[in-house]
Amino acid sequence: MATEVHAAEGATGYIIHHLTPLHAGEGFWTLHLDTLFFSAILGGLFIWFFKMAAEKATSGVPGLVQNFAEMLIEFVDNQVKDSFHGHSKLIAPLALTIFCWVFLFNFMDLFPVDILPLIGSMMGIEYLRVVPSTDLNATFAMSISVFCLIIFYSIKIKGPWGFAKELMFQPFGPWLLPFNLLLKLVEEIAKPISLALRLFGNLYAGELIFILIALLPWYIQPILSFPWAIFHILIITLQAFIFMVLTIVYLSMAHEDH
Amino acid sequence: MSINATLIGQMITFALLVWFTMKYIWPPLFDSLEERKKKIADGLAAAERGQEEILLAEKRAKGVLKEAKEQSSEIVTLAQKRANEIVEESKDAAKKEGDRLIVAAKAQIEQEIQQAKEGLRQEVADLALSAAEQILGAEIDKAKHQDIISKVSNQLG
Numbered sequence: 178m179a180t181e182v183h184a185a186e187g188a189t190g191y192i193i194h195h196l197t198p199l200h201a202g203e204g205f206w207t208l209h210l211d212t213l214f215f216s217a218i219l220g221g222l223f224i225w226f227f228k229m230a231a232e233k234a235t236s237g238v239p240g241l242v243q244n245f246a247e248m249l250i251e252f253v254d255n256q257v258k259d260s261f262h263g264h265s266k267l268i269a270p271l272a273l274t275i276f277c278w279v280f281l282f283n284f285m286d287l288f289p290v291d292i293l294p295l296i297g298s299m300m301g302i303e304y305l306r307v308v309p310s311t312d313l314n315a316t317f318a319m320s321i322s323v324f325c326l327i328i329f330y331s332i333k334i335k336g337p338w339g340f341a342k343e344l345m346f347q348p349f350g351p352w353l354l355p356f357n358l359l360l361k362l363v364e365e366i367a368k369p370i371s372l373a374l375r376l377f378g379n380l381y382a383g384e385l386i387f388i389l390i391a392l393l394p395w396y397i398q399p400i401l402s403f404p405w406a407i408f409h410i411l412i413i414t415l416q417a418f419i420f421m422v423l424t425i426v427y428l429s430m431a432h433e434d435h
Numbered sequence: 436m437s438i439n440a441t442l443i444g445q446m447i448t449f450a451l452l453v454w455f456t457m458k459y460i461w462p463p464l465f466d467s468l469e470e471r472k473k474k475i476a477d478g479l480a481a482a483e484r485g486q487e488e489i490l491l492a493e494k495r496a497k498g499v500l501k502e503a504k505e506q507s508s509e510i511v512t513l514a515q516k517r518a519n520e521i522v523e524e525s526k527d528a529a530k531k532e533g534d535r536l537i538v539a540a541k542a543q544i545e546q547e548i549q550q551a552k553e554g555l556r557q558e559v560a561d562l563a564l565s566a567a568e569q570i571l572g573a574e575i576d577k578a579k580h581q582d583i584i585s586k587v588s589n590q591l592g
Contacts, residue, residue: 202440209441216445220452227456231463236470243467250464269465270457278452309445313438318445322453 188392195290195388198312199297199304211305212312219281219309223274249273256422261429268428271326275319276421282310283380283413287406290387310380310416313373320372323424327368330431368427372420379416383409560588 198209230246239247253273261268285308297305309315331340344361345354383405390402564584 205439207437207439207441208444209439212441213444213448217448220448224452224455224460227460227464231460234463234467236467236474239467239471243464246464247468250461250468254465267453267457270461271453273461274449274453274456278449312441314441315445317438318442318449321442322446322449 191392192385192388194304195294196306196311196385197304198306199302209306209312209314211307212309212315215285215307216278216282216309216315219285220278223277223281227277249277253421257425260422260426261432263429263432265428265432267326268425271323271428272421272425275323275424276417279310279319279376279420280413280417282308282315283416285309286311286380286384286387286409286413290384290391308380308384310376311384313377316373316377317369319420320369323372323427324365324369327365327427327431330428334432368423372423376416376420379412383412556588556591559591560584563587563591 199211200207200209202208226242227246230243233240233243235243250273253276254269257269257272288307293307294305297303306312331343335343345351345358347357347361349357386405387402390398390405393401567584
């Protein structure tokens with residue numbers, strides 16, 4: 178959609194260039210190669226770090242890597258314990274993965290907006306969008322996966338009939354069945370959409386502001402980009418945290434039998 | 436900005452990451468955490484036990500010390516008593532020995548006095564005799580006046 182506008186030079190062209198992903202394929206079968214590449218690299222980084230910690234894990238005095246990994250593990254475990262009262266082997270690792278992956282996605286936002294695309298263009302890559310969470314596909318991939326887990330656990334814990342009853346008879350009792358159903362369906366579907374759009378919106382807006390700051394003269398840029406980057410450190414962590422906590426909360430709601 | 440096949444790719448990556456974390460990352464790290472928690476709890480319990488044992492041992496040590504003190508003072512008392520006895524005994528023995536020595540010395544003195552007396556008597560008798568002999572010269576016959584001489588010597592004795 179952006180290719181035809183790309184001819185436009187100046188500020189608009191710069192912005193659009195920055196927001197156009199490196200893509201291949203046509204229509205639905207388009208692949209955003211940069212999103213796939215960076216998210217895989219970041220996922221690999223996450224796995225590599227934690228695998229290193231896990232291999233050296235001892236119950237004795239922990240090393241630096243293990244200490245950091247354990248800090249995150251305990252942090253996630255506390256969050257899970259706070260809102261989820263059942264027993265599940267999946268939820269805590271899922272939450273940890275989400276938190277770290279989303280955080281790393283968002284962290285890419287703190288690289289100077291031009292540096293990676295510049296390196297890319299030197300290697301002959303025309304478009305490069307380095308922050309995977311500014312791609313709706315990346316955020317929806319996670320939220321839809323979480324949504325599938327919500328449905329799966331709802332049916333598994335409450336049984337198909339129990340889940341259907343919950344959809345039909347709550348919150349207003351059997352006499353308002355269609356209304357209940359509509360309300361519940363909207364509620365359920367709103368979960369993945371809000372998860373994905375919240376993260377996407379925050380990061381897309383943040384990235385856009387970095388791009389806009391980059392358009393200003395060089396002597397003004399640091400005055401604006403420095404505070405924004407500092408503020409962004411808070412935002413990227415907060416967004417990762419929100420995504421994780423909401424996932425835990427949604428899954429614990431799926432586990433609760435009324 | 437459109438939703439496309441990237442979504443599927445991302446979902447596969449996500450599923451792989453979650454699976455890997457669940458299988459190989461969470462359990463060892465979490466177990467090591469739990470194990471350390473247990474170790475620390477055990478260590479604290481052991482420390483508490485140790486403290487209690489120290490208190491008990493101190494109490495025991497105090498008892499032993501007290502007993503030892505009592506025993507030692509008893510021993511000292513006994514020893515003093517025994518020493519007194521020994522001193523008394525030796526005093527008695529010394530007194531007896533002294534008495535014995537005194538008696539023996541007295542007897543010896545008596546004997547020596549007797550001997551001296553005997554000697555002196557003899558000498559005086561001899562002296563008297565020789566004096567009388569010198570005075571009387573040949574007039575006095577020793578045999579004739581034997582009874583007078585012995586009377587005199589008896590008076591001298």
